[in-house]
Protein backbone atom coordinates (compact mmCIF):
# COMPACT_ATOMS: atom_id res chain seq x y z
CA UNK A 1 0.00 0.00 0.00
CA UNK A 2 1.12 3.53 -0.65
CA UNK A 3 3.04 5.21 2.13
CA UNK A 4 0.49 8.01 2.21
CA UNK A 5 -2.40 5.57 2.78
CA UNK A 6 -0.46 3.80 5.53
CA UNK A 7 0.16 7.09 7.27
CA UNK A 8 -3.46 8.16 6.97
CA UNK A 9 -4.73 4.84 8.28
CA UNK A 10 -2.42 5.06 11.24
CA UNK A 11 -3.50 8.61 12.02
CA UNK A 12 -7.14 7.61 11.64
CA UNK A 13 -6.63 5.25 14.58
CA UNK A 14 -5.23 7.95 16.89
CA UNK A 15 -7.98 9.21 19.21
CA UNK A 16 -6.80 12.01 21.50
CA UNK A 17 -7.77 11.59 25.14
CA UNK A 18 -8.27 15.26 26.07
CA UNK A 19 -11.61 16.83 25.22
CA UNK A 20 -9.92 20.03 23.96
CA UNK A 21 -7.95 18.02 21.38
CA UNK A 22 -10.98 16.07 20.21
CA UNK A 23 -12.80 19.32 19.53
CA UNK A 24 -9.70 20.75 17.79
CA UNK A 25 -9.37 17.73 15.52
CA UNK A 26 -13.08 17.72 14.67
CA UNK A 27 -12.90 21.43 13.91
CA UNK A 28 -10.20 20.66 11.32
CA UNK A 29 -12.47 18.03 9.74
CA UNK A 30 -15.30 20.53 9.71
CA UNK A 31 -13.22 23.38 8.26
CA UNK A 32 -11.73 21.29 5.45
CA UNK A 33 -14.61 19.05 4.53
CA UNK A 34 -17.66 19.85 6.61
CA UNK A 35 -20.96 21.59 5.81
CA UNK A 36 -23.99 22.86 7.66
CA UNK A 37 -26.85 21.89 5.35
CA UNK A 38 -30.60 21.78 4.97
CA UNK A 39 -33.28 24.42 4.88
CA UNK A 40 -33.17 24.70 8.64
CA UNK A 41 -29.52 23.83 9.06
CA UNK A 42 -30.69 20.48 10.30
CA UNK A 43 -27.68 18.52 8.95
CA UNK A 44 -24.04 18.85 9.86
CA UNK A 45 -22.02 16.77 7.40
CA UNK A 46 -18.41 15.63 7.43
CA UNK A 47 -17.26 14.16 4.11
CA UNK A 48 -14.29 11.92 3.50
CA UNK A 49 -13.34 9.31 0.89
CA UNK A 50 -11.93 7.06 3.61
CA UNK A 51 -14.11 4.73 5.73
CA UNK A 52 -11.32 4.76 8.35
CA UNK A 53 -11.52 8.52 8.66
CA UNK A 54 -15.34 8.39 8.73
CA UNK A 55 -15.14 5.92 11.60
CA UNK A 56 -12.80 8.25 13.44
CA UNK A 57 -15.07 11.26 12.97
CA UNK A 58 -17.96 9.21 14.33
CA UNK A 59 -15.90 8.09 17.34
CA UNK A 60 -14.83 11.66 18.07
CA UNK A 61 -18.42 12.91 17.84
CA UNK A 62 -19.81 10.11 19.99
CA UNK A 63 -17.05 10.63 22.54
CA UNK A 64 -17.93 14.31 22.84
CA UNK A 65 -21.72 14.01 22.65
CA UNK A 66 -22.77 10.48 23.63
CA UNK A 67 -26.43 10.80 22.66
CA UNK A 68 -25.88 12.63 19.39
CA UNK A 69 -28.17 11.42 16.60
CA UNK A 70 -25.94 10.52 13.65
CA UNK A 71 -26.06 8.71 10.36
CA UNK A 72 -23.32 7.39 8.10
CA UNK A 73 -23.89 7.50 4.35
CA UNK A 74 -21.71 6.09 1.62
CA UNK A 75 -21.97 7.18 -1.97
CA UNK A 76 -19.96 5.52 -4.71
CA UNK A 77 -19.31 7.27 -7.97
CA UNK A 78 -20.83 5.63 -11.03
CA UNK A 79 -17.44 4.34 -12.13
CA UNK A 80 -17.01 2.88 -8.60
CA UNK A 81 -13.53 4.32 -8.64
CA UNK A 82 -14.20 6.79 -5.86
CA UNK A 83 -16.49 7.01 -2.90
CA UNK A 84 -17.59 9.57 -0.38
CA UNK A 85 -18.45 8.66 3.18
CA UNK A 86 -20.59 11.18 5.00
CA UNK A 87 -20.92 11.31 8.76
CA UNK A 88 -24.07 13.34 9.39
CA UNK A 89 -25.32 14.90 12.59
CA UNK A 90 -29.12 14.90 12.43
CA UNK A 91 -31.43 17.60 13.72
CA UNK A 92 -31.32 21.37 13.96
CA UNK A 93 -30.52 21.52 17.66
CA UNK A 94 -27.78 18.84 17.79
CA UNK A 95 -26.23 20.08 14.53
CA UNK A 96 -26.31 23.64 15.85
CA UNK A 97 -24.71 22.63 19.15
CA UNK A 98 -21.78 20.81 17.49
CA UNK A 99 -21.38 23.55 14.89
CA UNK A 100 -21.21 26.22 17.59
CA UNK A 101 -18.59 24.43 19.60
CA UNK A 102 -16.39 23.75 16.54
CA UNK A 103 -16.76 27.36 15.45
CA UNK A 104 -15.78 28.68 18.88
CA UNK A 105 -12.73 26.46 18.70
CA UNK A 106 -11.85 27.74 15.23
CA UNK A 107 -11.78 31.42 16.25
CA UNK A 108 -9.12 31.09 18.94
CA UNK A 109 -6.52 33.79 18.51
CA UNK A 110 -6.11 36.20 15.62
CA UNK A 111 -4.93 33.67 13.04
CA UNK A 112 -7.19 30.92 14.36
CA UNK A 113 -4.23 28.86 15.55
CA UNK A 114 -5.40 26.70 18.48
CA UNK A 115 -4.18 28.12 21.77
CA UNK A 116 -2.83 24.90 23.27
CA UNK A 117 0.02 22.96 21.79
CA UNK A 118 -1.79 19.65 22.27
CA UNK A 119 -4.72 21.01 20.25
CA UNK A 120 -2.44 22.31 17.45
CA UNK A 121 -1.14 18.77 16.96
CA UNK A 122 -4.69 17.41 16.92
CA UNK A 123 -5.80 20.13 14.52
CA UNK A 124 -3.00 19.31 12.06
CA UNK A 125 -3.80 15.61 12.29
CA UNK A 126 -7.40 16.37 11.33
CA UNK A 127 -6.29 18.70 8.53
CA UNK A 128 -3.88 16.08 7.18
CA UNK A 129 -6.57 13.38 7.27
CA UNK A 130 -8.94 15.71 5.40
CA UNK A 131 -6.72 17.17 2.71
CA UNK A 132 -3.22 15.85 3.19
CA UNK A 133 -0.84 13.43 1.54
CA UNK A 134 2.76 12.38 1.93
CA UNK A 135 5.07 11.09 -0.80
CA UNK A 136 6.93 7.83 -0.32
CA UNK A 137 10.29 8.96 1.12
CA UNK A 138 12.10 6.56 -1.26
CA UNK A 139 11.09 8.96 -4.03
CA UNK A 140 11.28 12.36 -2.44
CA UNK A 141 10.46 14.24 0.77
CA UNK A 142 7.11 15.93 0.35
CA UNK A 143 4.12 16.39 2.64
CA UNK A 144 1.19 18.61 1.77
CA UNK A 145 -2.25 19.67 2.89
CA UNK A 146 -4.49 21.39 0.38
CA UNK A 147 -7.73 23.34 0.69
CA UNK A 148 -9.69 25.71 -1.50
CA UNK A 149 -10.14 28.16 1.38
CA UNK A 150 -7.43 30.74 1.78
CA UNK A 151 -8.23 31.42 5.46
CA UNK A 152 -7.88 27.74 6.33
CA UNK A 153 -4.67 27.36 4.33
CA UNK A 154 -3.16 30.26 6.28
CA UNK A 155 -4.37 28.80 9.55
CA UNK A 156 -2.72 25.44 8.75
CA UNK A 157 0.51 27.19 7.76
CA UNK A 158 0.51 29.31 10.94
CA UNK A 159 -0.22 26.25 13.08
CA UNK A 160 2.73 24.36 11.57
CA UNK A 161 4.99 27.37 12.13
CA UNK A 162 3.72 27.77 15.71
CA UNK A 163 5.09 24.29 16.43
CA UNK A 164 8.57 25.42 15.38
CA UNK A 165 8.46 23.83 11.91
CA UNK A 166 8.88 25.31 8.45
CA UNK A 167 6.37 25.10 5.62
CA UNK A 168 5.63 26.86 2.36
CA UNK A 169 2.45 27.64 0.48
CA UNK A 170 1.65 27.54 -3.22
CA UNK A 171 -1.36 27.52 -5.53
CA UNK A 172 -2.44 24.56 -7.61
CA UNK A 173 -5.59 24.29 -9.74
CA UNK A 174 -7.66 26.64 -7.61
CA UNK A 175 -6.43 25.15 -4.34
CA UNK A 176 -3.92 26.43 -1.84
CA UNK A 177 -1.30 23.88 -0.92
CA UNK A 178 0.65 24.05 2.32
CA UNK A 179 3.73 21.89 1.85
CA UNK A 180 6.89 20.69 3.56
CA UNK A 181 10.00 19.53 1.69
CA UNK A 182 12.57 18.91 4.38
CA UNK A 183 12.95 15.29 5.52
CA UNK A 184 13.78 16.19 9.11
CA UNK A 185 10.88 18.62 9.39
CA UNK A 186 8.40 16.12 7.94
CA UNK A 187 9.66 13.53 10.43
CA UNK A 188 8.98 16.02 13.24
CA UNK A 189 5.46 16.65 12.04
CA UNK A 190 4.73 12.92 11.75
CA UNK A 191 5.89 12.54 15.32
CA UNK A 192 3.78 15.51 16.52
CA UNK A 193 0.69 14.13 14.79
CA UNK A 194 1.27 10.73 16.40
CA UNK A 195 2.12 8.70 13.28
CA UNK A 196 4.78 6.64 15.02
CA UNK A 197 4.94 3.65 12.65
CA UNK A 198 5.01 5.93 9.62
CA UNK A 199 7.73 7.96 11.33
CA UNK A 200 9.81 4.82 11.89
CA UNK A 201 9.46 3.78 8.27
CA UNK A 202 10.19 7.33 7.08
CA UNK A 203 13.31 7.58 9.24
CA UNK A 204 14.59 4.16 8.13
CA UNK A 205 14.42 5.27 4.51
CA UNK A 206 16.02 8.57 5.40
CA UNK A 207 18.96 6.89 7.15
CA UNK A 208 19.44 4.48 4.22
CA UNK A 209 19.36 7.35 1.73
CA UNK A 210 21.81 9.38 3.77
CA UNK A 211 24.18 6.41 3.94
CA UNK A 212 23.88 5.77 0.21
CA UNK A 213 24.68 9.42 -0.48
CA UNK A 214 27.69 9.28 1.79
CA UNK A 215 29.00 6.12 0.12
CA UNK A 216 28.45 7.65 -3.32
CA UNK A 217 30.28 10.81 -2.29
CA UNK A 218 33.20 8.75 -0.98
CA UNK A 219 33.33 6.56 -4.09
CA UNK A 220 33.19 9.58 -6.41
CA UNK A 221 35.87 11.32 -4.44
CA UNK A 222 38.04 8.20 -4.38
CA UNK A 223 37.57 7.60 -8.12
CA UNK A 224 38.56 11.18 -8.87
CA UNK A 225 41.69 10.78 -6.76
CA UNK A 226 42.65 7.53 -8.44
CA UNK A 227 42.13 9.10 -11.87
CA UNK A 228 44.36 12.00 -10.91
CA UNK A 229 47.09 9.69 -9.54
CA UNK A 230 47.07 7.47 -12.62
CA UNK A 231 47.16 10.37 -15.07
CA UNK A 232 50.04 12.03 -13.22
CA UNK A 233 51.90 8.71 -13.05
CA UNK A 234 51.56 8.22 -16.83
CA UNK A 235 53.13 11.61 -17.50
CA UNK A 236 55.94 10.84 -15.03
CA UNK A 237 56.60 7.49 -16.71
CA UNK A 238 56.85 9.20 -20.12
CA UNK A 239 59.31 11.73 -18.72
CA UNK A 240 61.39 8.97 -17.15
CA UNK A 241 61.41 6.95 -20.41
CA UNK A 242 62.49 10.02 -22.31
CA UNK A 243 65.34 10.81 -19.96
CA UNK A 244 66.40 7.18 -19.93
CA UNK A 245 66.51 6.92 -23.71
CA UNK A 246 68.29 10.20 -24.30
CA UNK A 247 70.89 10.42 -21.53
CA UNK A 248 70.25 7.38 -19.31
CA UNK A 249 68.83 7.49 -15.80
CA UNK A 250 72.37 7.18 -14.30
CA UNK A 251 72.93 10.79 -15.35
CA UNK A 252 70.25 12.00 -12.90
CA UNK A 253 71.19 13.13 -9.36
CA UNK A 254 70.68 10.24 -6.87
CA UNK A 255 67.46 11.65 -5.32
CA UNK A 256 65.79 11.98 -8.72
CA UNK A 257 67.07 8.60 -9.80
CA UNK A 258 65.47 7.02 -6.75
CA UNK A 259 61.96 8.43 -7.38
CA UNK A 260 62.27 7.51 -11.07
CA UNK A 261 63.18 3.93 -10.20
CA UNK A 262 60.31 3.68 -7.68
CA UNK A 263 57.84 5.08 -10.20
CA UNK A 264 58.78 2.42 -12.73
CA UNK A 265 58.50 -0.25 -10.09
CA UNK A 266 55.16 1.02 -8.71
CA UNK A 267 53.36 2.73 -11.60
CA UNK A 268 50.10 3.12 -9.64
CA UNK A 269 51.51 4.28 -6.32
CA UNK A 270 50.48 7.70 -5.04
CA UNK A 271 53.12 10.31 -4.27
CA UNK A 272 52.64 9.61 -0.60
CA UNK A 273 53.21 5.88 -1.12
CA UNK A 274 56.37 6.53 -3.10
CA UNK A 275 57.58 8.83 -0.34
CA UNK A 276 57.12 6.01 2.17
CA UNK A 277 59.12 3.59 0.00
CA UNK A 278 62.15 5.91 -0.04
CA UNK A 279 65.09 5.71 2.35
CA UNK A 280 64.94 7.93 4.27
CA UNK A 281 61.19 8.45 3.89
CA UNK A 282 60.14 11.61 2.12
CA UNK A 283 57.01 13.76 2.36
CA UNK A 284 54.45 13.87 -0.45
CA UNK A 285 55.47 17.41 -1.33
CA UNK A 286 59.13 16.36 -1.39
CA UNK A 287 58.35 13.58 -3.88
CA UNK A 288 56.21 15.97 -5.91
CA UNK A 289 59.09 18.44 -6.05
CA UNK A 290 61.40 15.75 -7.40
CA UNK A 291 58.94 14.71 -10.08
CA UNK A 292 58.70 18.38 -11.09
CA UNK A 293 62.47 18.44 -11.50
CA UNK A 294 62.28 15.27 -13.61
CA UNK A 295 59.58 16.97 -15.69
CA UNK A 296 61.82 19.98 -16.14
CA UNK A 297 64.74 17.82 -17.21
CA UNK A 298 62.56 15.92 -19.69
CA UNK A 299 61.33 19.19 -21.21
CA UNK A 300 64.89 20.38 -21.78
CA UNK A 301 65.83 17.09 -23.43
CA UNK A 302 62.67 17.12 -25.49
CA UNK A 303 63.68 20.47 -26.98
CA UNK A 304 67.21 19.25 -27.70
CA UNK A 305 66.26 15.95 -29.28
CA UNK A 306 64.15 16.36 -32.41
CA UNK A 307 63.14 12.73 -32.19
CA UNK A 308 60.77 13.55 -29.36
Ligand SMILES: [Zn+2]
Pocket residue numbers: 018019020021022024116117118119120122
Ligand atom coordinates in the same frame (compact mmCIF):
# COMPACT_ATOMS: atom_id res chain seq x y z
ZN1 LIG B 1 -5.77 19.93 23.52
